[in-house]
Amino acid sequence: MPYQPNRRSFLIASGLTALASTKAFGANNTIRIGVIGAGGRMQNLLDCADKVGPCQIVAVSDVYGPHRDAVKERSNGIATTHLDYREVLDKDIDAVIIASPDHWHVRMAVDALSAGKDVYLEKPVTHTIEEGAALTRAVRSGKQILQCGMQQRSWTHFRDAVDLIQGGSLGRVTQVRTYWWQNYGLHWPTKPVDTQALDWKLWLGAAPDQPFSEEKFHRWRWYWDFGGGAMTDLFTHWIDVVHWAMKTEQPRQAQIIADKFVFEQWDCPDTLQAAFRYPGFDVVYEGMMSSSIDDGGLEFRGNEATLKINRSGFAVYREGVKNDQNPVLKSESFRDGTISHMENFFECVHSRKEPNAPVETGVAAARAGQIGNLAYHRNGQISWPTKSST
Structure with missing residues (x-):
């Protein structure tokens, strides 16, 4: 019997399911963001964050000056700049976005969670197999949100x-x-x-x-x-x-x-x-x-x-x-799925629900x-x- 697409198939093909679920945040729900690791991937992530805001970059940490300066500029000069990412965690922020090299991921994420910040962590979330247990424990022992950068x-x-x-x-x-x-x-x-x-x-x-x-x-x-x-x-x-x-x-x-x-x-x-x-x-x-x-x-x-x-x-x-x-x-x-993924993260920061990529x-x-x-x-x-x- 030939395959006959049903209404569900039509919705899948047309993308109407996603359009129906799209929502915008209110102006009073601005998320205050700390940026950790401000290279090329971070610029892409911040572009996506801008599309689903409202959000405000409060502080940025990177070991390379031009990277820090680029984020400060896009924040209209508001973001403070830091070499040590732990100084970002001391700021009055709701969440951090981490896009450092892989070998820093778990240490930065665990410190951010311990500081009471929600985390968007780029993939791969770990650099070694052994780090997986430590990261999972850090998330599940507290109440913070961690969204893994698996935007699919x-x-x-x-x-x-x-x-x-x-x-x-x-x-x-x-x-x-x-x-x-x-x-x-x-x-x-x-x-x-x-x-x-x-x-x-x-x-x-x-x-x-x-x-x-x-x-x-x-x-x-x-x-x-x-x-x-x-x-x-x-x-x-x-x-x-x-x-x-x-x-x-x-x-x-x-x-x-x-x-x-x-x-x-x-x-x-x-x-x-x-x-x-x-x-x-x-x-x-x-x-x-x-x-x-x-x-x-x-x-x-x-x-x-x-x-x-x-x-x-x-x-x-x-x-x-x-x-x-x-x-x-x-x-x-x-x-772009990264836009939707950042939107899901922001929604979870507000709602405290489990993110799409726990x-x-x-x-x-x-x-x-x-x-x-x-x-x-x-x-x-x-x-x-x-x-x-x-």
């Missing part, structure tokens, strides 16, 4: 796609393909660093002491001391969608083939293929950092239909339906990527949990 959880078409998958529209899903290609040579130009305006020692924090490197400062995600490469930068987003849609949280096994073919100066591989076994299904990932054709996305393959999704939208392809009638359902994104989801997504990295360091494969982790 608030992105309308991702939410609708998850509803379809969990509703059985694809049949039995036994394989999920994920991929992400970027070109650091083409799309990621860097600016010279004014070392006189940078506190490199403070930037390193608890990482091993080492000489200043402009490459590490700009591309820290690709060095083990500060990040985790593609597994925690890119795969983390997609595996979070998988965990959400498939109602699971960690793989049992991981295998990986990876190498540094182009960016030999990095610690982390620039080209990789990985496979993860979950109870009842497998997840595969492939990507490289010197080709950006196709960008990133996921494919949920079931015995009745396949759903292909990226940040632009999704399409459902029905088994047994002629090519000229496929896809049987399409949905396009009409709003701490457990961020920890699980980061852990999956970290398990992949462990496999890379252990001759390409690992079972989880290991004997040492039980």
